[in-house]
Amino acid sequence: MHILRGLLGPYRRLLRHPGAWQFSAAALLARLPLSMTGLGIVLLVSAIQGGYLLAGVLTAAYAFAAAIVSPIGARYVDRWGQFRVVRVLLLVHVASLVSFIIGVLLGLPVAALIAFAIGAGAAQPASGSLVRARWAHAVGGTPSLRVAFAWESVLDEVIFVIGPPLAALLALFIAPAAPLIAAALLVSGGGIWLISHRRSEPPAHHIRQRGPSLVRNPLIVSVTLMMVFLGGLFGSLEIVTVAAAAEVGSPAYAGLILSVYAAGSLVSGVVFGGRTESTRSPQRQLLLWAIALAAVTAPFPLVNGIAAWTLVAFLAGLAVAPVLILANSIVQQGIPARRLTEGLAWINTTGLGLGVALSAAASGALVDTFGSRAGYCLTAGSAIATMLIALLTYRRLHAHLQRDSSTDSAVDDAPQNAEVPPRSHERTGETSG
Numbered sequence: 440m441h442i443l444r445g446l447l448g449p450y451r452r453l454l455r456h457p458g459a460w461q462f463s464a465a466a467l468l469a470r471l472p473l474s475m476t477g478l479g480i481v482l483l484v485s486a487i488q489g490g491y492l493l494a495g496v497l498t499a500a501y502a503f504a505a506a507i508v509s510p511i512g513a514r515y516v517d518r519w520g521q522f523r524v525v526r527v528l529l530l531v532h533v534a535s536l537v538s539f540i541i542g543v544l545l546g547l548p549v550a551a552l553i554a555f556a557i558g559a560g561a562a563q564p565a566s567g568s569l570v571r572a573r574w575a576h577a578v579g580g581t582p583s584l585r586v587a588f589a590w591e592s593v594l595d596e597v598i599f600v601i602g603p604p605l606a607a608l609l610a611l612f613i614a615p616a617a618p619l620i621a622a623a624l625l626v627s628g629g630g631i632w633l634i635s636h637r638r639s640e641p642p643a644h645h646i647r648q649r650g651p652s653l654v655r656n657p658l659i660v661s662v663t664l665m666m667v668f669l670g671g672l673f674g675s676l677e678i679v680t681v682a683a684a685a686e687v688g689s690p691a692y693a694g695l696i697l698s699v700y701a702a703g704s705l706v707s708g709v710v711f712g713g714r715t716e717s718t719r720s721p722q723r724q725l726l727l728w729a730i731a732l733a734a735v736t737a738p739f740p741l742v743n744g745i746a747a748w749t750l751v752a753f754l755a756g757l758a759v760a761p762v763l764i765l766a767n768s769i770v771q772q773g774i775p776a777r778r779l780t781e782g783l784a785w786i787n788t789t790g791l792g793l794g795v796a797l798s799a800a801a802s803g804a805l806v807d808t809f810g811s812r813a814g815y816c817l818t819a820g821s822a823i824a825t826m827l828i829a830l831l832t833y834r835r836l837h838a839h840l841q842r843d844s845s846t847d848s849a850v851d852d853a854p855q856n857a858e859v860p861p862r863s864h865e866r867t868g869e870t871s872g
Contacts, residue, residue, distance in 0.1 A: 466570035468629025472622035474602025479618030486615035504560030506792035513784035520643030531562035568783035589712015644777035661832035670794020671821035675802035679814030703756025729829035736822035
């Protein structure tokens with residue numbers, strides 16, 4: 440019990456921060472649809488149209504629109520503030536999602552359905568980036584920020600454990616459109632709750648950003664590439680595990696393997712996030728954890744059987760959470776505060792989103808053609824590629840984070856590094872307009 444208190448103590452102290460549990464809970468509701476909408480599209484379209492080809496096309500259109508356009512919306516959030524921009528995104532997103540549901544039910548042309556799917560994906564609020572930007576504003580410059588990022592990573596795992604079965608149950612017991620209707624209600628309710636909490640909103644930076652977004656920032660490019668391949672691990676693992684369990688005659692055990700994987704990530708996130716002190720730099724920690732992730736994931740194509748897959752999945756889960764937490768921490772430290780939401784959107788929405796979408800399609804094709812062992816090669820290869828990018832970009836990340844803010848030509852602004860004193864709104868009285 441004493442050990443448990445020690446592990447949970449940093450999180451309890453974090454959530455005592457004024458307004459913390461409110462904006463964190465609101466963001467949790469707002470991003471729960473991230474794990475429901477894609478599956479909801481498949482369930483609705485396949486039930487009405489009777490096939491999966493169109494469902495896959497529409498899901499891909501939604502996912503790619505979200506991955507590509509989300510950083511643009513996040514850039515305007517940094518410029519004009521969350522309240523002013525997110526309410527517009529919510530309106531467009533929910534309207535497009537409802538139009539998509541009606542369009543499928545009425546049998547509208549495929550072009551119209553694709554347009555609605557793209558509109559919903561493009562306007563999807565980057566709720567994970569929004570809440571992390573609030574944490575950076577509230578406790579930035581203190582060890583509590585890593586605890587905050589760990590907390591949100593744990594909640595991300597909870598979302599992807601709860602969301603898919605919830606969507607399936609809603610479609611089964613209520614109606615095929617119920618998952619998407621629930622997603623629209625959750626994102627609108629959680630999003631409105633989040634932006635209505637004005638005291639925790641980061642200040643808007645009414646400055647026209649120079650340059651074409653952060654896409655040319657070497658730090659963002661490096662970390663986003665890592666996240667693409669980490670998303671490749673996520674997207675392939677789920678599909679290949681389902682196929683692998685079916686191949687050995689135990690399809691029901693696929694859920695167990697994936698649950699153990701999620702449990703490993705949860706445990707690791709809680710333990711790692713609660714450790715607020717380290718003698719190693721974040722970029723060195725990221726490199727070491729990426730190496731560990733590659734080492735524990737590499738056996739996937741080499742082992743066979745439910746027990747072996749479960750063990751490897753648990754070890755992979757243990758290594759995943761620290762990589763995610765450190766990636767967010769490095770971006771928070773290495774780019775200006777006025778561009779933080781955009782930077783977080785690049786790695787969390789674009790990087791992970793693209794990786795999941797591409798690997799899901801590729802792993803499905805590999806499994807159909809060569810079997811689950813080939814699919815697991817993609818899973819292991821994604822982890823190894825994450826490690827290789829961490830190795831190749833380590834010096835670049837180190838130089839970028841160590842560079843004096845006055846000479847940082849990539850962003851031409853002061854980075855929000857660990858030496859900056861806390862910018863809590865309660866202490867300074869800052870509010871966003």
